[in-house]
Amino acid sequence: xxxxxxxxxxxxxxxxxxxxxxxxxxxxxxxxxxxxxxxxxxxxxxxxxxxxxxxxxxxxxxxxxxxxxxxxxxxxxxxxxxxxxxxxxxxxxxxxxxxxx
Amino acid sequence: xxxxxxxxxxxxxxxxxxxxxxxxxxxxxxxxxxxxxxxxxxxxxxxxxxxxxxxxxxxxxxxxxxxxxxxxxxxxxxxxxxxxxxxxxxxxxxxxxxxxxxxxxxxxxxxxxxxxxxxxxxxxxxxxxxxxxxxxxxxxxxxxxxxxxxxxxxxxxxxxxxxxxxxxxxxxxxxxxxxxxxxxxxxxxxxxxxxxxxxxxxxxxxxxxxxxxxxxxxxxxxxxxxxxxxxxxxxxxxxxxxxxxxxxxxxxxxxxxxxxxxxxxxxxxxxxxxxxxxxxxxxxxxxxxxxxxxxxxxxxxxxxxxxxxxxxxxxxxxxxxxxxxxxxxxxxxxxxxxxxxxxxxxxxxxxxxxxxxxxxxxxxxxxxxxxxxxxxxxxxxxxxxxxxxxxxxxxxxxxxxxxxxxxxxxxxxxxxxxxxxxxxxxxxxxxxxxxxxxxxxxxxxxxxxxxxxxxxxxxxxxxxxxxxxxxxxxxxxxxxxxxxxxxxxxxxxxxxxxxxxxxxxxxxxxxxxxxxxxxxxxxxxxxxxxxxxxxxxxxxxxxxxxxxxxxxxxxxxxxxxxxxxxxxxxxxxxxxxxxxxxxxxxxxxxxxxxxxxxxxxxxxxxxxxxxxxxxxxxxxxxxxxxxxxxxxxxxxxxxxxxxxxxxxxxxxxxxxxxxxxxxxxxxxxxxxxxxxxxxxxxxxxxxxxxxxxxxxxxxxxxxxxxxxxxxxxxxxxxxxxxxxxxxxxxxxxxxxxxxxxxxxxxxxxxxxxxxxxxxxxxxxxxxxxxxxxxxxxxxxxxxxxxxxxxxxxxxxxxxxxxxxxxxxxxxxxxxxxxxxxxxxxxxxxxxxxxxxxxxxxxxxxxxxxxxxxxx
Numbered sequence: 001x002x003x004x005x006x007x008x009x010x011x012x013x014x015x016x017x018x019x020x021x022x023x024x025x026x027x028x029x030x031x032x033x034x035x036x037x038x039x040x041x042x043x044x045x046x047x048x049x050x051x052x053x054x055x056x057x058x059x060x061x062x063x064x065x066x067x068x069x070x071x072x073x074x075x076x077x078x079x080x081x082x083x084x085x086x087x088x089x090x091x092x093x094x095x096x097x098x099x100x101x
Numbered sequence: 102x103x104x105x106x107x108x109x110x111x112x113x114x115x116x117x118x119x120x121x122x123x124x125x126x127x128x129x130x131x132x133x134x135x136x137x138x139x140x141x142x143x144x145x146x147x148x149x150x151x152x153x154x155x156x157x158x159x160x161x162x163x164x165x166x167x168x169x170x171x172x173x174x175x176x177x178x179x180x181x182x183x184x185x186x187x188x189x190x191x192x193x194x195x196x197x198x199x200x201x202x203x204x205x206x207x208x209x210x211x212x213x214x215x216x217x218x219x220x221x222x223x224x225x226x227x228x229x230x231x232x233x234x235x236x237x238x239x240x241x242x243x244x245x246x247x248x249x250x251x252x253x254x255x256x257x258x259x260x261x262x263x264x265x266x267x268x269x270x271x272x273x274x275x276x277x278x279x280x281x282x283x284x285x286x287x288x289x290x291x292x293x294x295x296x297x298x299x300x301x302x303x304x305x306x307x308x309x310x311x312x313x314x315x316x317x318x319x320x321x322x323x324x325x326x327x328x329x330x331x332x333x334x335x336x337x338x339x340x341x342x343x344x345x346x347x348x349x350x351x352x353x354x355x356x357x358x359x360x361x362x363x364x365x366x367x368x369x370x371x372x373x374x375x376x377x378x379x380x381x382x383x384x385x386x387x388x389x390x391x392x393x394x395x396x397x398x399x400x401x402x403x404x405x406x407x408x409x410x411x412x413x414x415x416x417x418x419x420x421x422x423x424x425x426x427x428x429x430x431x432x433x434x435x436x437x438x439x440x441x442x443x444x445x446x447x448x449x450x451x452x453x454x455x456x457x458x459x460x461x462x463x464x465x466x467x468x469x470x471x472x473x474x475x476x477x478x479x480x481x482x483x484x485x486x487x488x489x490x491x492x493x494x495x496x497x498x499x500x501x502x503x504x505x506x507x508x509x510x511x512x513x514x515x516x517x518x519x520x521x522x523x524x525x526x527x528x529x530x531x532x533x534x535x536x537x538x539x540x541x542x543x544x545x546x547x548x549x550x551x552x553x554x555x556x557x558x559x560x561x562x563x564x565x566x567x568x569x570x571x572x573x574x575x576x577x578x579x580x581x582x583x584x585x586x587x588x589x590x591x592x593x594x595x596x597x598x599x600x601x602x603x604x605x606x607x608x609x610x611x612x613x614x615x616x617x618x619x620x621x622x623x624x625x626x627x628x629x630x631x632x633x634x635x636x637x638x639x640x641x642x643x644x645x646x647x648x649x650x651x652x653x654x655x656x657x658x659x660x661x662x663x664x665x666x667x668x669x670x671x672x673x674x675x676x677x678x679x680x681x682x683x684x685x686x687x688x689x690x691x692x693x694x695x696x697x698x699x700x701x702x703x704x705x706x707x708x709x710x711x712x713x714x715x716x717x718x719x720x721x722x723x724x725x726x727x728x729x730x731x732x733x734x735x736x737x738x739x740x741x742x743x744x745x746x747x748x749x750x751x752x753x754x755x756x757x758x759x760x761x762x763x764x765x766x767x768x769x770x771x772x773x774x775x776x777x778x779x780x781x782x783x784x785x786x787x788x789x790x791x792x793x794x795x796x797x798x799x800x801x802x803x804x805x806x807x808x809x810x811x812x813x814x815x816x817x818x819x820x821x822x823x824x825x826x827x828x829x830x831x832x833x834x835x836x837x838x839x840x841x842x843x844x845x846x847x848x849x850x851x852x853x854x855x856x857x858x859x860x861x862x863x864x865x866x867x868x869x870x871x872x873x874x875x876x877x878x879x880x881x882x883x884x885x886x887x888x889x890x891x892x893x894x895x896x897x898x899x900x901x902x903x904x905x906x907x908x909x910x911x912x913x914x915x916x917x918x919x920x921x922x923x924x925x926x927x928x929x930x931x932x933x934x935x936x937x938x939x940x941x942x943x944x945x946x947x948x949x950x951x952x953x954x955x956x
Binding site for chain 1: 107111114117147
């Protein structure tokens with residue numbers, strides 16, 4: 001699973017959110033280190049939805065603006081758990097290599 | 102597309118939120134928006150991605166192709182409309198015509214195992230073209246035959262009057278018991294006639310038609326056992342016919358009644374006879390088995406007649422469509438030609454368009470579109486055109502069918518039942534799709550010529566023969582259609598200008614049929630007609646008055662066989678066989694002046710003649726010449742059947758008395774005497790009077806008998822009805838010919854216009870070298886002229902070859918009459934040259950400088 005998709009799933013784990021909210025969240029939480037390009041975000045969102053990991057519906061934001069909210073489906077949750085493990089493994093591996101070199 | 106909209110909304114909401122944030126961070130509204138959009142990057146590209154995720158690839162390609170094709174069609178609306186019109190006309194006209202000819206010729210009859218049903222009888226020219234058996238023979242055949250499981254008869258349908266609060270004239274048909282059963286039918290309600298109902302003197306019973314039941318009795322089952330009054334007799338309704346019932350003779354019948362024939366009674370009525378073949382018995386075998394019965398029956402036929410009579414047995418379906426087959430085939434041929442022309446037209450336009458898009462296709466190829474993709478693109482466009490045209494064609498077909506049904510004269514079998522036939526529609530749309538595919542393919546199969554990107558003229562003889570060939574074919578087909586239409590038109594013109602030999606203007610015809618039960622005695626009948634004469638003859642405004650038992654030019658009149666006529670002192674009239682028919686008309690003395698029929702020799706009937714003991718007669722010129730080729734007929738005495746010896750007192754001019762299309766039959770007139778023997782049930786009253794008088798006439802008749810149904814027409818209307826069928830045929834064929842002509846002109850125009858566009862640089866050079874506008878125009882027109890010439894010669898050959906198809910529908914016009922053919926050639930030439938002239942004029946206006954700049 002691509003890092004962007006993992007980030008999306010992780011972001012949505014806490015609460016449903018819309019596309020713009022997701023970019024803001026990732027940017028804020030990563031302390032400005034990671035910025036998501038809209039050009040990749042939406043194709044990713046739609047792909048995840050098509051794969052059944054996300055569901056979406058139209059709703060209103062706190063500022064009472066209409067937006068499409070994405071949320072995790074049970075499948076998405078399972079997938080996130082698995083991906084988190086894999087990521088941890090990968091990160092561990094990468095860390096070791098980095099240290100070794 | 103909903104999905105598309107959703108995506109657009111989502112994108113928009115994202116940008117709005119980003120802009121809001123930007124604004125709060127201190128940008129102006131405008132800056133904030135622009136920055137937000139910029140952050141999003143290439144929207145279209147993202148949209149592409151998103152969409153690609155959502156739909157399968159092939160569907161996405163199809164969508165793109167369709168969108169591209171649609172845009173292409175929108176870009177050249179002239180081309181698109183032309184092609185769509187061509188497809189719609191072709192599909193619409195042919196679907197409509199095939200829908201109703203198919204119903205007429207091929208759809209199953211509403212009877213069980215119709216293949217075993219036959220129509221049989223003895224046929225003789227004197228009975229028209231119908232087969233009959235005399236009731237005496239029918240009884241004998243039915244007893245002795247071995248070929249059929251059953252045989253039934255029906256007498257011809259006749260007028261009958263249903264009396265109640267609102268008297269109405271209906272059609273009644275007497276039939277045998279077991280009539281419905283033979284056809285595998287049973288009444289929707291109630292029962293069929295039993296042998297008991299058919300006994301002479303049994304209480305009268307009737308089966309009523311489904312339509313009558315619903316319109317007149319509210320579709321109420323309570324009608325069973327109810328008594329209705331028909332022709333003054335109380336008749337019990339014992340059943341209701343099935344909804345789709347039709348008499349095998351296709352005559353309209355509202356009420357069926359039992360014959361109740363009394364074998365001992367006088368009269369030997371003619372019957373239509375139908376039968377069902379036994380299983381395993383072929384038509385030929387049945388004919389062979391009936392041969393002895395036929396020979397037996399011939400013995401009682403007067404020897405003069407035998408020569409003209411033959412035995413006829415036909416499958417029911419074949420017999421039913423005999424009269425309409427020719428017309429149906431003609432229409433199918435005509436509409437097939439229109440379809441061919443429209444397909445050729447579409448093909449031509451598609452090819453022309455492909456040629457003009459060389460450059461565009463080359464660009465796409467250069468940009469990396471695969472040849473498969475380009476091919477598919479081109480096919481998609483053709484198919485889209487066909488589909489839209491097909492839909493429009495279906496609409497047109499439905500409208501045309503309604504138009505046919507509304508304008509068609511009565512008596513075209515099953516036209517009213519014709520509905521848009523799904524199979525036919527599928528077949529014609531299929532044909533146009535196939536044509537679209539083929540020609541789309543032909544247009545696309547050529548690999549785009551990258552050289553055309555250089556902007557220079559691409560040389561080469563590609564497809565140079567196909568388009569001219571298609572144009573020539575269109576011209577030829579169109580000429581065939583025009584010739585057919587021209588011939589029918591000419592024939593109709595002749596028909597409407599037939600010299601009737603009588604006047605028709607300001608004549609009113611009132612037809613009255615007295616109900617048998619209320620006027621059983623001839624004396625009563627005579628009294629009624631004399632009362633009419635008394636009252637109507639004296640009405641102010643009536644300048645002429647006559648009563649006659651029949652009225653020309655319709656062929657329906659009392660008649661006899663020429664061979665049965667006798668001349669006093671010379672015996673039977675000499676004849677070869679029956680010698681044809683002789684019309685007998687019984688008239689009052691007012692008849693000749695009312696119809697303005699001149700008396701050539703001798704005198705008219707007078708009032709005195711109506712009281713004379715010894716009868717007198719007036720011959721028409723034909724009969725006079727036939728009976729007395731070299732003698733003066735006046736004063737001679739003749740006889741026919743039971744007329745007694747009649748003295749010839751005059752010779753009247755001929756009148757069309759056998760329909761419009763045939764030369765007049767021999768005819769003699771007798772005078773209606775003041776004698777109960779001359780009482781009749783049915784007569785026609787002829788009045789020379791203004792039409793405003795009709796209500797007064799109706800009042801007067803009501804005063805004599807309030808319960809009669811009366812039919813009032815002008816004589817002109819009656820004559821007009823006789824032309825209804827030829828007029829309808831001419832209208833249809835004329836419409837198709839016009840459509841064909843239009844399509845051909847459009848096709849020629851398209852091809853010449855393209856030719857001019859392609860040759861613009863060449864024309865520029867010619868003009869630069871000194872050619873005048875006139876030269877250029879001549880060059881283009883002579884090209885069109887060459888195609889026209891080729892098309893006309895081919896078309897004339899085809900028209901001559903096809904003329905037998907139309908021969909039987911013509912009246913007074915030879916199938917190779919020069920005038921209509923020349924008119925067709927002239928019309929087509931004019932249309933074609935006009936179509937060529939427009940682009941030729943454009944060519945002549947080409948500015949050599951601008952034309953050469955393209956080089």
